[in-house]
Amino acid sequence: MLHILQFRRVVRSVKRVANTRYPKFIFGLQLNQGELPVFIYHEVDRESFAADLMFLRDNDYQTLSTSEFVEYGYSYSNRRAVLLTFDDARRNFWDVTFPLLREFNARATVFAPTYWIGGGKHRSQEETVPQTTELFMTWEQLRACANSGLVDVQSHAHRHALVYTSTRLVGFASPQSLARYHFYDWPMRRTGHGDVLGRPVLGTPIYEAIPLLSARSRVIEDDTAVRECLKVVAEKGGERFFTQKNWDGQLQRVHHNCLARSGQFKLMSENDFRVLVASEFLLSRQLFEEEMGWPPQYLAFPWMLGSMASIKLAADNGIKALFGVGLDFRRAQEVGGVVPAFGRFKGDWLRFLPGRGRFRITQVLPGKMKSFLRDQHLAH
Numbered sequence: 126m127l128h129i130l131q132f133r134r135v136v137r138s139v140k141r142v143a144n145t146r147y148p149k150f151i152f153g154l155q156l157n158q159g160e161l162p163v164f165i166y167h168e169v170d171r172e173s174f175a176a177d178l179m180f181l182r183d184n185d186y187q188t189l190s191t192s193e194f195v196e197y198g199y200s201y202s203n204r205r206a207v208l209l210t211f212d213d214a215r216r217n218f219w220d221v222t223f224p225l226l227r228e229f230n231a232r233a234t235v236f237a238p239t240y241w242i243g244g245g246k247h248r249s250q251e252e253t254v255p256q257t258t259e260l261f262m263t264w265e266q267l268r269a270c271a272n273s274g275l276v277d278v279q280s281h282a283h284r285h286a287l288v289y290t291s292t293r294l295v296g297f298a299s300p301q302s303l304a305r306y307h308f309y310d311w312p313m314r315r316t317g318h319g320d321v322l323g324r325p326v327l328g329t330p331i332y333e334a335i336p337l338l339s340a341r342s343r344v345i346e347d348d349t350a351v352r353e354c355l356k357v358v359a360e361k362g363g364e365r366f367f368t369q370k371n372w373d374g375q376l377q378r379v380h381h382n383c384l385a386r387s388g389q390f391k392l393m394s395e396n397d398f399r400v401l402v403a404s405e406f407l408l409s410r411q412l413f414e415e416e417m418g419w420p421p422q423y424l425a426f427p428w429m430l431g432s433m434a435s436i437k438l439a440a441d442n443g444i445k446a447l448f449g450v451g452l453d454f455r456r457a458q459e460v461g462g463v464v465p466a467f468g469r470f471k472g473d474w475l476r477f478l479p480g481r482g483r484f485r486i487t488q489v490l491p492g493k494m495k496s497f498l499r500d501q502h503l504a505h
Contacts, residue, residue, distance in 0.1 A: 146454040148470050151477040151486055156205075161194060163208040165425075165450060166472040168217040171225065177475050178229040181207065184480030188232040191277045191423050195446045195465060207478075209233040210448065210469060212281055212425055213309075214242060214262045219270070226275050236281035236425035236448070237267060239412040240322070264416040271417065280421035280444070282338060283408040286322055287312035287428075287505055289344040291333035292390050295504050297354065297376050298329040299367045302503065309427075310503045313337070315345050327367070328358030330380055334504040338405060338431030343393040350383035402435060406442040423448065428505075430456050430466060440464045 150156055166174075181188065187206040189197075194208040211218050214237035226233055244263035262270075270276035289312055296302060298311070308323045312334035315321075325331070330351055332344065354376050358366050366372055384390075393401070406424075413421045422445045430436070430449035439447060440463055447466040449457055454468035476484045 146451055146468060148474055148477070150479060151474050153485065155479050161189070161197065161206055161208065162475075162478065163194065163210060163448070163467055163469040164472045164475050165448075165469040166209070166211045166222075167213055168215055169222055169472070171221050174222060174472075175225055175229075177472065178225060178231050180476050180478070180480065180482060181231070182229060183482070184478070186478070186480070190232055191234045191279060191446075194467075195423065205480075207475070209472075210425065211235045212427075213238060213285070214267065214278075214281070216260055216262055219262050219266045223270055223273075223276065227273065230275070232275050232277075234277040234279055234423070235262075235267070235270065236279050236423075237262070238281040238283060238285040238427065239409045240284045242267065242412070242416075245412065245416050268417060277423070278417060278421075279423040279425070280406075280409045280413065281425050282405045282427055283412075284313070284322060284337065284405060285309055285427040286337040287334040288337045288340050289313075289332045289334050289346060290340055290342065292344060293333045294330055294377070294380065295333055296331050297373065298325040298327055298331065299372070300327070300364050301367070303327075306503045312504050314351075315348075317348075326355055327363060328354045328376060330354055330376075331504050336426075336428040336431065336505070338402065338426055338435040339429060340398075341432065342395075343398050343401070345391040345393055347384060347387060347389040349387050349389060350380050353379050353383050399434075403438055405435075406438050406444070410442050422446070425449075425469075429453055430460065433460065433463075436460050436463050436466075 148162060150162075156162070180186075185205055187204055189206050189208045191208065191210075209231070211222060211233060214235050218235055222233070225231075241261045242264055243259065243261060244265055267278045271278045287310075303324055311323060311325055312331065313320050313322055314325060314329065330346065332346065337343075357376065357379050361369075369375070409424075410420050413419065420443050422443065424439050424444045424446075425448040426435070428450075430447065430453045431439075436447065444464060447457075447460070447464055449466060449468050451468060451470060453466070457466035457468050460466050476482070477486070
């Protein structure tokens with residue numbers, strides 16, 4: 126089963142790579158006149174990002190604010206300019222990125238998923254407090270960044286969640302998978318305490334999932350099957366259970382037998398699902414207004430541009446422009462009639478821009494291939 130699941134993940138990733146737009150400048154070509162590339166980062170190391178900023182400075186690239194970029198679209202007179210964006214508001218932005226922005230007097234935009242931001246006054250009573258808020262910035266830090274005049278703080282929706290959309294099992298939470306996959310890779314799970322995000326308990330069954338804001342419905346997992354799998358792991362030594370060669374087969378049998386008896390997978394009601402999706406924008410806006418003093422104007426969708434229903438909800442909540450990723454360029458043109466939308470290139474490509482000291486694709490291609498084979502998503 127493990128090999129089949131890994132193969133499916135590779136196939137899904139290959140499809141994403143095939144549908145991703147790559148900037149022509151990575152092949153040594155020039156930018157179109159007035160073209161404005163947008164770059165997306167998550168975490169950076171000091172040396173690499175300092176080199177990016179030095180490259181921009183030495184080649185006379187201006188770093189724009191979000192509003193400047195949206196005002197000019199993809200064209201900005203004849204000056205060289207870029208928009209630097211950072212998703213997730215991770216603590217790394219405060220520790221590494223922000224000091225470098227001040228050092229180089231460069232501007233950037235950070236998109237914050239409000240559920241994960243620590244130190245705030247507000248927390249919905251319907252939500253379980255996140256396990257890993259220490260990995261993210263606090264509201265106080267976000268305010269300091271915004272007050273600097275160098276950083277735009279905007280919305281990354283609320284939860285940054287995946288939801289189950291299928292009953293197809295993709296695996297179980299094991300010490301190995303917990304160490305390998307980022308906590309965003311673990312879909313939202315329904316427990317007796319409500320919905321839970323982040324890393325699951327050892328033995329938790331994981332099913333196929335897609336981003337909440339791209340989904341049309343949500344499958345609620347069978348509580349009995351989950352409970353019995355967790356029980357087996359706990360009774361057989363916790364982490365020690367996963368040293369057995371057949372641990373995966375044992376959990377599969379327990380899971381299969383539970384579903385044969387109960388089969389309690391449910392589809393969330395249309396109304397409940399609609400409320401859940403709408404809360405992504407409503408809660409984000411409420412927290413921004415309370416903590417930052419203003420509603421967000423721009424939003425980067427987690428994972429990729431969401432469904433048309435999500436896009437319309439974003440517009441209804443005052444969002445003036447949307448940002449996606451490399452596979453969203455074509456779709457961004459299609460949804461532009463509702464609200465302007467833009468794709469973004471990975472920050473890895475920045476030093477391929479025209480200028481002195483630009484990279485060549487042959488320098489990084491081997492490393493890119495290794496990274497692709499290593500970094501497959503778990504459930505989507």
